[in-house]
Amino acid sequence: MGALGFPAVSERPSRVTGKHGESEPGPSGRGSGQATRRSPSGTAEGQEREATTELEFPDGFVWGTATAAHQIEGGNWNNDWWAWEHDPASGCAEPSGDACDSWNRWEDDIALVGDLGLGTYRFSVEWSRIEPEDGEWSAATVAHYRRQCEALLARGIEPTVTFHHFTTPRWLAARGGWEDPASADRFAAFCGRLAAELGDVVRRVCTINEPNIVATMGWLLGMFPPGKSDHDLRLRVNDVFVDAHRKAVEAIRTAAPGVPVGLTLSMTDYQATDGGESRRERMLRDMEDVFLEASEGDDFLGVQVYTRMRLGPQGILPAESGVPVLDMGYEYWPQALEACLRRAWSITGGRVPLLVTENGIGTGDDLQRIGFVQAALEGVLRCVADGLDVGGYFYWSLLDNFEWAFGYRPRFGLVAVDRRTFVREPKPSAAWFSSVARANALVPSS
Ligand code: BGC
Numbered sequence: 102m103g104a105l106g107f108p109a110v111s112e113r114p115s116r117v118t119g120k121h122g123e124s125e126p127g128p129s130g131r132g133s134g135q136a137t138r139r140s141p142s143g144t145a146e147g148q149e150r151e152a153t154t155e156l157e158f159p160d161g162f163v164w165g166t167a168t169a170a171h172q173i174e175g176g177n178w179n180n181d182w183w184a185w186e187h188d189p190a191s192g193c194a195e196p197s198g199d200a201c202d203s204w205n206r207w208e209d210d211i212a213l214v215g216d217l218g219l220g221t222y223r224f225s226v227e228w229s230r231i232e233p234e235d236g237e238w239s240a241a242t243v244a245h246y247r248r249q250c251e252a253l254l255a256r257g258i259e260p261t262v263t264f265h266h267f268t269t270p271r272w273l274a275a276r277g278g279w280e281d282p283a284s285a286d287r288f289a290a291f292c293g294r295l296a297a298e299l300g301d302v303v304r305r306v307c308t309i310n311e312p313n314i315v316a317t318m319g320w321l322l323g324m325f326p327p328g329k330s331d332h333d334l335r336l337r338v339n340d341v342f343v344d345a346h347r348k349a350v351e352a353i354r355t356a357a358p359g360v361p362v363g364l365t366l367s368m369t370d371y372q373a374t375d376g377g378e379s380r381r382e383r384m385l386r387d388m389e390d391v392f393l394e395a396s397e398g399d400d401f402l403g404v405q406v407y408t409r410m411r412l413g414p415q416g417i418l419p420a421e422s423g424v425p426v427l428d429m430g431y432e433y434w435p436q437a438l439e440a441c442l443r444r445a446w447s448i449t450g451g452r453v454p455l456l457v458t459e460n461g462i463g464t465g466d467d468l469q470r471i472g473f474v475q476a477a478l479e480g481v482l483r484c485v486a487d488g489l490d491v492g493g494y495f496y497w498s499l500l501d502n503f504e505w506a507f508g509y510r511p512r513f514g515l516v517a518v519d520r521r522t523f524v525r526e527p528k529p530s531a532a533w534f535s536s537v538a539r540a541n542a543l544v545p546s547s
Pocket of ligand 1: 169172310314459497503504
């Protein structure tokens with residue numbers, strides 16, 4: 102899974118607390134700060150000629166940053182995650198509480214995105230606020246999200262809106278949530294109504310964020326709600342999510358024709374060492390391919406990548422010696438983005454345009470963040486040079502926010518948030534990312 106700290110050493114369910122402290126001292130993991138100048142033609146002459154232009158992204162490349170409702174809004178007490186965070190048996194580090202208070206401070210967030218000069222902002226709506234009970238629709242909540250979209254549009258920023266980002270209303274979770282095949286139709290009905298009400302102000306819709314992570318963490322590893330460990334159930338949840346996505350796409354297209362719609366998928370650079378090949382195949386099948394295949398016909402596929410995972414005959418291998426381990430318990434491996442983009446492109450037969458809807462690093466070392474993103478973007482450029490249709494890059498995340506079972510410790514933000522006053526303070530990486538986005542090209546970090 103990309104981001105969420107898949108158990109580093111074994112495939113057995115484990116609790117968050119057990120996953121830290123496996124880090125080995127090693128290089129800082131900072132990038133070189135130098136972009137690779139590589140010629141698509143591969144010739145020395147080509148390198149000479151193109152050296153100044155190859156750090157540029159194609160015209161129209163979209164630059165953005167991303168957040169999710171439960172991680173920033175605060176007070177989202179009516180969903181399955183709130184209950185989970187407050188269950189001492191769940192192993193969660195701490196509850197989300199007020200998060201970044203973005204329910205009240207969303208205008209500050211939008212101003213930050215505007216100051217960064219980004220073309221799009223990806224955020225999610227909280228279903229449990231829009232439908233606090235089955236069949237009760239909160240017009241005031243939808244109006245709240247409409248105001249956010251309108252404020253973005255007024256600044257020339259495209260709203261990219263995710264309709265489901267990990268959290269499920271309590272009333273739906275109570276009747277089986279994503280185990281229940283009926284949830285697919287229920288979700289599609291929600292999507293259709295919301296798209297009808299917001300279709301004129303959204304510019305891109307992501308149906309379900311990382312269904313593979315929700316299914317695996319919730320139904321196999323027991324680290325997300327509902328905390329189950331059942332192989333067959335996990336496969337069933339995969340299928341319900343595929344059905345929910347397909348039905349949601351249809352409902353959104355009917356209600357809001359012309360708005361691009363797609364899935365956002367967590368991808369990992371799975372690498373087999375001798376004897377780990379069949380494990381890798383299985384992992385790819387259940388974690389990725391079932392969803393990559395389900396993206397057929399979509400307007401885009403959101404690729405979300407954070408790291409690699411090495412698999413040996415006995416299971417997941419620990420970090421390789423010399424490779425830094427991040428706060429999330431996995432390796433610093435910015436090269437993973439390029440590998441996953443290439444794989445997504447190949448499995449989908451090059452028929453679905455790609456967007457990097459999430460890539461980032463949880464670190465207290467902001468220079469390490471710049472090095473990570475720089476290296477990841479160099480990989481994006483190589484993909485583009487090889488003809489892959491990669492249309493944009495969203496950095497995860499705008500803010501230091503609630504990192505699910507890990508609480509507030511991992512810091513993914515371009516912007517720090519004071520946990521007591523909620524005052525936002527951009528980090529140096531924010532200025533660097535802004536200069537890359539404005540130049541539409543990799544620029545040296547200063
Ligand atoms: C999720 C985010 C999460 C990020 C970093 C992704 O898997 O979509 O909600 O915060 O990774 O772990």
